[in-house]
Amino acid sequence: DTGVSQNPRHKITKRGQNVTFRCDPISEHNRLYWYRQTLGQGPEFLTYFQNEAQLEKSRLLSDRFSAERPKGSFSTLEIQRTEQGDSAMYLCASSPGQGGNQPQHFGDGTRLSIL
Amino acid sequence: AQSVTQLGSHVSVSEGALVLLRCNYSSSVPPYLFWYVQYPNQGLQLLLKYTTGATLVKGINGFEAEFKKSETSFHLTKPSAHMSDAAEYFCAVRGSAGGTSYGKLTFGQGTILTVHP
Numbered sequence: 001d002t003g004v005s006q007n008p009r010h011k012i013t014k015r016g017q018n019v020t021f022r023c024d025p026i027s028e029h030n031r032l033y034w035y036r037q038t039l040g041q042g043p044e045f046l047t048y049f050q051n052e053a054q055l056e057k058s059r060l061l062s063d064r065f066s067a068e069r070p071k072g073s074f075s076t077l078e079i080q081r082t083e084q085g086d087s088a089m090y091l092c093a094s095s096p097g098q099g100g101n102q103p104q105h106f107g108d109g110t111r112l113s114i115l
Numbered sequence: 116a117q118s119v120t121q122l123g124s125h126v127s128v129s130e131g132a133l134v135l136l137r138c139n140y141s142s143s144v145p146p147y148l149f150w151y152v153q154y155p156n157q158g159l160q161l162l163l164k165y166t167t168g169a170t171l172v173k174g175i176n177g178f179e180a181e182f183k184k185s186e187t188s189f190h191l192t193k194p195s196a197h198m199s200d201a202a203e204y205f206c207a208v209r210g211s212a213g214g215t216s217y218g219k220l221t222f223g224q225g226t227i228l229t230v231h232p
Contacts, residue, residue: 004158033219042119042205042222043159056219091158093220101147101166104220106158 002026004107006092012113013082020078021110025094032075033104034067036060037089049075079112087114117142117208121223129231134193136226138180138206141187147209148189149220150180152202159205165189176200201230 005024013019025032030051035043046065047057051072061067064082069075079086089111093104122137140146147166151159163174170182180191189206204227207220 006158031218035220040124040225042207042225043220045219045221048218058219093159101164103149103161103164105161106151108156108158111156 004092004094004105006090006107006110008110009108010111010113012115014115015082015084017082018078018080019082019112020076021090021092021112023075023077023092023107025074025092026096026105029094029096029105030072031095031097031102031104032069033093033095034075034077035091035093037091037109038087043091046077082112082114084114087112117146117221119206119208119221119223121204121206121226123226124224125227125229127229127231128196130198131195134178134191134196134200134228136191136204136206136228138189138191138223139187140189140206140208142208148180148182149207149209150174150178150189150191151205151207151222153205153225154202162191162204196228196230198230198232201228203227 007022033048034046037043047067049069064080067077089109091109093106095102095104118141120139149164150162153159162178163172165172165182173179178193203225205225206223
């Protein structure tokens, strides 16, 4: 169990550019979640996958955001035409199944800064 | 929909003193409840969880929490604070099966714990 891995750890980009983050979940975890955390706030849910199927998307996930999980393994989160308000920590988590008592295991996040 | 309220955005204690971090939740069905800790520039680490059964839950690093249905609370405690406990703590509730929010966690605003020598 190597834990949830996120890359890059930090991303600095200019407004209007596209960025992509990667998340590698704990192996054999079939659920994968994305959250966004802004300074001084708790994480907010963005979307989650059961294997390769994207089952739920938050209203926070505008048309500029897209997430994929091809083959049900790693996942990518892409933000197009970044805006100042996209600056945040993007957290990925995974869990082993559908049971509500299964805790989500978090990665260390990708911190995005928009210049 | 579920919601979580953490009372007190900052809590300061002396080393060796009791730690009490408050969490109240709102849920129309029996909830699953979690406490996570976050150190600077890191992700969240699970401290403990309540699902069903015993209402007093023990977690890592000497922390425990008690589920009180009548008070809709899930407060986190530790008898004796250590300097290494200084971090931000988040309470979270998980949606129940069949609801639209099933699967995702809803977090409170967080409580920053400071421990003084």
